[in-house]
Amino acid sequence: MKITLKNFGPIAHFEFDVDKDMHVIFGKNNIGKSYAITAVYLILKNLLEYLPSIYDAQNHKYNATYTKAHGEIPLLVSENDGKEINVTHRIEEVILAYFYTMLKGIENSFKNSFPPIASLSNTKAKELLKIEINFSSFNIVIRNNESQLFLESVSLSQKVLAANSPEFLSKEVNQENAFFFFTKENSLHDLQSTIDHFLHNSRKEFLTKISNVHFLPTSRSGLYQALGSLSSIIVELSKSRNFLRNKLEIPNLSEPVSDYFLSLGNINVSENHSFNEAISVLENEILKGTVLFNNETKRIMFKSNEMAEELEMGFSSSMVSEIAPIVAYLKYIVNNNIIVYSPFFAGIDYFGTSPNCSLLFIEEPEAHLHPEVQVKLMELFALLAGNRVKIVMTSHSNYMFNKLSNLLLEGKVNAERVASYLMRATDVGSATDMLAMKAEADGMNDDNFADTSEMLYEERLKIYDQLNNEAGNAA
Numbered sequence: 001m002k003i004t005l006k007n008f009g010p011i012a013h014f015e016f017d018v019d020k021d022m023h024v025i026f027g028k029n030n031i032g033k034s035y036a037i038t039a040v041y042l043i044l045k046n047l048l049e050y051l052p053s054i055y056d057a058q059n060h061k062y063n064a065t066y067t068k069a070h071g072e073i074p075l076l077v078s079e080n081d082g083k084e085i086n087v088t089h090r091i092e093e094v095i096l097a098y099f100y101t102m103l104k105g106i107e108n109s110f111k112n113s114f115p116p117i118a119s120l121s122n123t124k125a126k127e128l129l130k131i132e133i134n135f136s137s138f139n140i141v142i143r144n145n146e147s148q149l150f151l152e153s154v155s156l157s158q159k160v161l162a163a164n165s166p167e168f169l170s171k172e173v174n175q176e177n178a179f180f181f182f183t184k185e186n187s188l189h190d191l192q193s194t195i196d197h198f199l200h201n202s203r204k205e206f207l208t209k210i211s212n213v214h215f216l217p218t219s220r221s222g223l224y225q226a227l228g229s230l231s232s233i234i235v236e237l238s239k240s241r242n243f244l245r246n247k248l249e250i251p252n253l254s255e256p257v258s259d260y261f262l263s264l265g266n267i268n269v270s271e272n273h274s275f276n277e278a279i280s281v282l283e284n285e286i287l288k289g290t291v292l293f294n295n296e297t298k299r300i301m302f303k304s305n306e307m308a309e310e311l312e313m314g315f316s317s318s319m320v321s322e323i324a325p326i327v328a329y330l331k332y333i334v335n336n337n338i339i340v341y342s343p344f345f346a347g348i349d350y351f352g353t354s355p356n357c358s359l360l361f362i363e364e365p366e367a368h369l370h371p372e373v374q375v376k377l378m379e380l381f382a383l384l385a386g387n388r389v390k391i392v393m394t395s396h397s398n399y400m401f402n403k404l405s406n407l408l409l410e411g412k413v414n415a416e417r418v419a420s421y422l423m424r425a426t427d428v429g430s431a432t433d434m435l436a437m438k439a440e441a442d443g444m445n446d447d448n449f450a451d452t453s454e455m456l457y458e459e460r461l462k463i464y465d466q467l468n469n470e471a472g473n474a475a
Contacts, residue, residue: 001205003043006130007122009035009114012429016040018209020419022385023392024404026437026448027423032430033394034218034363036423038113038256040392041361043133044213045259046105051203084163087191088156092138094195096154099140106142107149113254118146125428135202160194210359210390214263214329215256218363256361264300264325267293267332275330275387278380282327286373287320291327300328318368323377326362334358334389359390366397378403382413398449405443415439422448 001018005011010032016023025033107117114120121129121144131142141152253261283290289304301310302320313321365381366374378400385391395401404420407413418439423430436447 001136001209002132002134003040004130004132004134005036005039006132007125007127007429008039008129008131009120009122010429011036011431012122012125012426013431014040014423015432015434017419018044018206021390021417022381022413022419023390024401024418024420024439025392025394025423025432026396026401026421027394027430028425029396031423031425033423037361037363037392037394038215038254039110039131041213041215041256042109042113043106043131044210044359046102046109047133047206048210048213050102050105051206084161086159087162087194088160090191091160091195091198092154092156095138095140095198096151098199099151099154103142103149103151109255110149112258113256117144117148120144122429135205137198137201137205156198162191162194210357212334213359213361214334215260215361216325216329216363216365217257217260218367260325263333264328265298267298267328269293269295269332275334275384275389278383279327279330281376281380282323282330286376287323287327289320291324291331293328293332300324319370319373322368323373326365329360330384334360357388357390359392360384361392363394364396365393366395366400371397371399374399375403379407382407385417386413398446398453401437401444401446401449404439405446408439408441409443411441413439415441420444 003016003018005014008014010030014032014036016036025037027033110117110120121127128143128145133140133142137157139155139157141155142149143152144150287302288306289302292301292303292310293299294301294310299312301312302316302324303310313324316324365377369377374397381391381393382404404413404418408415408418420437420439422433422436424433424436433447437444
């Protein structure tokens with residue numbers, strides 16, 4: 001399954017493959033990396049909320065949606081004409097109508113996180129935005145107008161033909177590119193069963209890849225501390241609302257930031273988690289302490305191995321306060337049921353997908369971290385991505401890039417499971433270059449950091465030459 005953004009805000013083109021276990025997105029500042037992963041997160045979040053109920057086998061809810069919009073249309077299959085009929089468009093209409101609820105969810109999420117819908121189109125390209133959600137059996141296209149998003153089309157990947165029996169199929173029909181069903185009645189019953197086939201496949205395709213999504217924004221520690229303090233202020237102000245003369249305005253939060261704060265504030269403490277190895281490395285080797293959750297204050301705490309008391313994030317080092325939310329997510333939030341074996345690691349056979357796979361978006365995980373810690377963190381991300389926690393990260397870290405490249409070269413990570421690419425500026429907005437930093441068995445090319453390193457090296461040589469000349473003139 002893939003999600004493609006076109007002409008979306010500053011982005012001309014961005015492609016996201018849900019099947020990959022790790023996405024690493026590089027690029028300069030203000031190029032649209034955060035914009036892109038925010039949009040993908042919101043789309044996936046609404047798919048997760050919507051797809052589990054996409055089909056009710058007993059009540060045929062999709063049939064009610066279709067007939068309300070279009071009325072009942074008989075198949076009109078006749079034994080006398082000796083031909084099959086093409087019902088592809090009818091099924092596309094049903095699917096289009098049924099995805100309307102999901103569309104409204106995406107629209108509301110976009111309104112909570114981006115500028116007005118009318119402003120989302122790429123001004124450089126001067127075209128409406130286009131969102132494509134590609135399932136294996138059909139493709140959904142979403143556009144925008146001045147006030148809202150709308151479903152432009154649903155396109156099946158193959159023709160759907162109906163006939164009374166196989167002998168009435170035309171000989172010239174390519175059976176490899178068509179889906180057939182046979183009916184002996186002029187009713188919608190068989191058409192409904194075929195629609196069920198496509199909807200069920202899309203639901204299964206997605207939900208066996210991802211069971212939940214999480215978003216860790218940049219400046220994690222600052223946001224957590226600020227919002228934590230703000231929540232207590234809001235509670236106190238609400239008690240005195242009758243005494244306030246002016247209307248209290250609370251700044252809007254983007255939906256990913258709001259989700260992040262709510263997740264960390266509503267933790268369900270459980271001692272059974274499947275990330276003990278990763279958590280142990282983070283706490284014992286990096287943090288030198290333990291990340292805890294206080295059920296009374298609803299706050300994340302840190303207990304250093306060298307101190308008896310527990311500290312709030314505001315009193316901890318920047319490294320602790322940036323890594324602690326990641327540890328808290330692994331301990332208390334991310335789905336604990338994982339599969340140990342994954343195709344992410346080279347040389348390991350894939351035994352099937354798991355319905356318990358989490359997808360974790362992390363913006364700039366290297367923030368405030370020493371290069372040594374950045375390298376260790378990339379090792380842990382590789383471990384998690386190989387254990388049914390898909391990682392999506394944006395990064396400006398040359399150290400994390402080189403560590404991932406080394407893991408690929410060592411054969412410890414399967415390049416086929418990694419999407420590593422560069423976002424570049426073009427005349428019509430930023431676009432993902434899928435080849436410039438592509439993950440391969442022999443590592444990755446450095447098409448992002450090398451120019452700056454070379455510039456600094458050449459600058460250093462010039463300084464040496466200048467100093468030598470000055471020393472020679474002085475002599």
